[in-house]
Amino acid sequence: MQMSVATARNYVPESPRRTAQVIPAAHRFAAPDVSGLAGVVLHYARGTEIVAEEDPAEYIYQVVEGTVRSCKLLSDGRRQIGAFAMAGDYFGLEARATHGYAAEAITDVTLRLINRNAAFTAAGQDPAIARTLWEVTAKGLDASQRHALLLGRKTALEKIGSFLQEMAERQGCDAEVELPMSRQDIADYLGLTIETVSRTMTQLESAGTICLETSRHVLLRRPSELARLSLC
Amino acid sequence: MQMSVATARNYVPESPRRTAQVIPAAHRFAAPDVSGLAGVVLHYARGTEIVAEEDPAEYIYQVVEGTVRSCKLLSDGRRQIGAFAMAGDYFGLEARATHGYAAEAITDVTLRLINRNAAFTAAGQDPAIARTLWEVTAKGLDASQRHALLLGRKTALEKIGSFLQEMAERQGCDAEVELPMSRQDIADYLGLTIETVSRTMTQLESAGTICLETSRHVLLRRPSELARLSLC
DNA sequence: CGCAGTATTGATAGTTCTCAAAACGGGTGG
DNA sequence: CCACCCGTTTTGAGAACTATCAATACTGCG
Known part of the structure; x- marks a missing residue:
């Protein structure tokens, strides 16, 4: 009755690659906003799938440069992009142990990867880090709710x-x-x-x-x- | 060109009251999930506006009984409900110092109010509380993103x-x-x-x-x- | 220069909205 | 206990916005 196979045209055929280039240790740095948390910096080529839906959530990502889309798919291919992550933005920080959405590189991107467990451990010892993790999440929630208003009304x-x-x-x-x-x-x-x-x-x-x-x-x-x- | 005044029919005329009944101190309790954080329990009658959009965010709320809607309004009255909070659910925990959405009692509701500053202070001293605050927020984010998929696609x-x-x-x-x-x-x-x-x-x-x-x-x-x- | 993917434009269909009216349900007062 | 009222819900008819299908322009690149 509804859009059955028809809307499958929303599906984007590009099959994303999943290779990242490791950057020399000299380039590693501690971000100003999550003080105390070091991260590995990696490059991903345009079109790369950084994380897939339901992947185990091993890392929290911060965009250094480029743009990332986070999206969810319906079984028939209809797609909803929840957010675009750009320089400075975080993604991949979620409640569950698996990612609730896929993240793909729209442009060539440079990301800082922070080990999730390390982040939680650090948060347990440093309230400032805990607070930052919470703020990142809370801002994402605020943005998502504003986006819901847009989508619905x-x-x-x-x-x-x-x-x-x-x-x-x-x-x-x-x-x-x-x-x-x-x-x-x-x-x-x-x-x-x-x-x-x-x-x-x-x-x-x-x-x-x-x-x-x-x-x-x-x-x-x-x-x-x-x-x-x-x-x- | 678009729905100008027309869609203003989405606006709900009930003018919400804003009176809560204070419950005797004997009824205060520490919730199992945010151990260490006591809260005042209040009742709100059906139709009451618990918080208005842009109100200063003084409290975090946990629903003890009843149902609450959190919603955002467009200037012409179109309304988007972001979530229904039911027994056990939290709302009002946000990044900014003001509420990003209004919360209204759909039924008569019983709520536990937790002072926001007190919660943050406690979180700074007890990592378990910090973690819980984060989880509440992260789950809200996950739900909001699933909802965006529904709204958009x-x-x-x-x-x-x-x-x-x-x-x-x-x-x-x-x-x-x-x-x-x-x-x-x-x-x-x-x-x-x-x-x-x-x-x-x-x-x-x-x-x-x-x-x-x-x-x-x-x-x-x-x-x-x-x-x-x-x-x- | 030609190809492949992307974007624009056109014509038409369809889902959802809008406007309108009737049916329903719960509560109140006689 | 029943009639009445008022708000909510359902149903109807038609319009409108957006989607769909299709074809034509672009753009970047090998």
């Missing part, structure tokens, strides 16, 4: 507006945005189809709100209009 | 199926569910309208999957069918 136009504004904010520029992800990624993040994303972008351009320099490079002509669209 | 039928199954699981019974919330609450939780919720329920009943004893009391005739619908 916003129109396509409002979703795209919110998305562009979010990306602009995260890049610290309110006049210009560089999108590291494909239209399919945006669609799966916003709960839309790739066609609707494309059409809505075009619609915003026709209205003079944005200008699509290229499909991945967007000028925000009227940020106030985007703010009005995102509605909160 | 499931059909109305799948949403209702998932919802009934979730409620059945939380009530520890796979043959029968008591719904403490209205159709409007269900709609705002699933990102649907009240009419679609009603129609879909009827559709499931016609198909013999469920039986609506009353609108709030549902018999699950074919749990396996519901499981198939929830798709994960």
Whole structure:
């Protein structure tokens, strides 16, 4: 009755690789935000699956450079991207001992891997670390709830507006945005189809709100209009 | 262009009261799960607003009895319920110093209030408490991400199926569910309208999957069918 | 230059929403 | 105990937004 096999087109065929390049020990460093926790820095090529859904959660990841998508799949291939992790963001820190979502490199990425058990042990000895782990998780929860509002109650136009504004904010520029992800990624993040994303972008351009320099490079002509669209 | 004033019908007119009844000190107790943290137990009448969006986050709440909805509003009244908190569940534990969502009593509820600062202080001294605070938050994050998948990628039928199954699981019974919330609450939780919720329920009943004893009391005739619908 | 993947645009269908009205249920007061 | 009221739920008819199917442009790259 519903979209059975049809929507399987949301499935992204790229079969992700799973090879990481080990970086020399000299490059290891302790992040400023999780003081006391050292981490190994690794590189992953664009398209690589960093963790798969249900993988044992061995590490907590912090993005040093690049963009990572975390996503969940439905059995028929429909995909929902829960978040994009960019420089400074963490992912992979979860309640259960297995990952609840997959994480894939959208661009070439540099990640700092922190052993989960080591982190918990350190948190048990240093309240500051415990507090940081909690804050990282709590901020993720806040973002996820804001995202739920978008998914459940916003129109396509409002979703795209919110998305562009979010990306602009995260890049610290309110006049210009560089999108590291494909239209399919945006669609799966916003709960839309790739066609609707494309059409809505075009619609915003026709209205003079944005200008699509290229499909991945967007000028925000009227940020106030985007703010009005995102509605909160 | 989009739903402007129209969707304001999602707004729930009940103006929530904000009075709680103080329970005698004899009823205070330390919860088993956050050992070491005492809390004041309060009662809130059905319909009461327990915390408002942007209220200063003074307390962490644990539901002793009853059901609470946590929700966010869009400026035009569209509402998204992020979660239903039922016996044992926590809410109000957030990254920022203000609440990111409102919490309202769906039924008469009994809550245990834990002072936020006290909790953080205790967490700084007792790693077990710190760990528990983190776990509560992490589980909320996991639930929110699963919910995002539902909101972004499931059909109305799948949403209702998932919802009934979730409620059945939380009530520890796979043959029968008591719904403490209205159709409007269900709609705002699933990102649907009240009419679609009603129609879909009827559709499931016609198909013999469920039986609506009353609108709030549902018999699950074919749990396996519901499981198939929830798709994960 | 041509290929392959990605993005845009077009035409149409369909699920869900909107507007509207009727049915239901619970509580109250006579 | 029953009629009445009010809020909730269900049902109906039609519109609208977004998805689907399909074809055409792009873009980066070998």
